[in-house]
Amino acid sequence: MLELFSRIGERVLGGFYRLGEATLLILRVFGELPHIWRVHRETVAQMIRIGIGSMPLVAVTSLFTGMVLAVQTSYQIEEYVPEIFIASAVCKATIIELGPVITALVISGRVGASIAAELGTMRVTEQIDALETMAVDPVRFLLLPRFFSGLVMMPVIVTFGCLIAIAGGYAVCLLYLEMSSVAFFQGMRQFVYPYDIYSGLLKSFIFGGTISLVGCYYGYCTSQGAEGVGRATTQSVVTNCLLILIFDYFLAMLLFPTAG
Amino acid sequence: MQSVIMELAGVYKSLGGQPVLSDLSLSVPRGETLVIMGRSGAGKSVILKHMVGLLNPDRGAVLFDGRRLDRMRRAELQQARKRMGMLFQSSALFDSMTVAENVSLGLRKHTRLGEKEIAAKVEAKLAAVGLAGIEQKMPAELSGGMRKRVGLARAIAMDPELILYDEPTTGLDPITADAINNLIIETRDKFGVTSVVVTHDVNTVLKVGSTVALLNEGKIIFSGTPAELKSTDNPYVRQFLEGRAEGPIKVHF
């Protein structure tokens, strides 16, 4: 019994320790932001890697998300609602919710995991120690470019994904639901506000920062060899998925308060 | 400028709940080559990590050029580290960078040299380690011995005053190992640097050391010149040099 309590105690203390460790690291990354121009080379390389590299996967996931959205919206509203609302629903849901969230989940599996694996490998093979001994701050040289790239590339990727998803929805409306092109764009213009676009972009900005920071944290704090790298990679994906869904809820409460 | 460039005074360090260093003291006079020997797992790498501030002692002091390295603030520690070079046991080359980028990173980050000057320096350092012309190769394309030598070129790129070598010859064939030993001697003679060499290779000990220290159970238990090392009847030294499992040095599994 006593052992059980001490085990639980250890777990809780360990959790607090890691939370503190993560907070300190994140603060250090934020503190380095003014020095971003000193690592512009590395940052551009990361932006290309994160941005261009993710486009094909995001294109496919977004295309199918948009298509399924059109099919299911039309099924849900059946005959009760004019068909142009299908277009409104597809575009609006994509821009404020599904575009940012699905893209973020996909990117956390692709980019977040690869940041964690790369930094984790650098940690266990002493490359991060080597940077330290060369008086190169790994937080500035490795973490900052990755964080910054995640932050600025995510809105770009999400914008791209939303366009593809809407195109997918459009194709389904036209070819399968036999809607006219005019009706689709009318529905889109009538019910999608600039505010929706701004909030979608804000969401993706926050998700992008979260994904890269979580990857950086698990990678940077890896220990115990190859097994540790595997664990860091998995944990970064799990943590990212949870955080994205949790943040998404709170952002929805903040950005789209309902009168009530 | 102090005549002793690096000193560990009464250092205690536990890692993973196990004491690794207990009351370890040693000093490295400027211009000399200190060789630290000891079984694997004795704590040799841990000593070097204290010298560059990757680890801090639980108790005791680390002095670099007369100042407390373990008490330095980040900026000050960075300044101290620019005066040191370290060759890691595993080479620790940056595997996403070419050989040239590995060797030039310090120059790029800490000097205002132009591309041409950097390229010339890289070429010179690679030539010094006998690897001219491999600038554009990636670390994964190199053999273990070549990686060690690139690691060495990287360590000496900033012309440091103090070079720390972690097992520079371990895992290499005897010929490459001897070439590395010569390289350590040449680096010392050409650039007048101070070196700390960690090894359990007896040839390296006798060839490059001006002082030899034997580490056991977290302490230095013998210290002397290579000649004294060979002639001593200290049972620990004899056991180590003769490579016997039986003797005063306990082998733990």
Ligand SMILES: Nc1ncnc2c1ncn2[C@@H]1O[C@H](COP(=O)(O)OP(=O)(O)O)[C@@H](O)[C@H]1O
């Ligand atoms: N980061 C660490 N965490 C826990 N234990 C460590 C760590 N680094 C080294 N040790 C332990 O310290 C001891 C000395 O290690 P090391 O200095 O690497 O030995 P060597 O003399 O072979 O270089 C070993 O028992 C090792 O397990």
Ligand SMILES: [Mg+2]
């Ligand atoms: Mg070692």
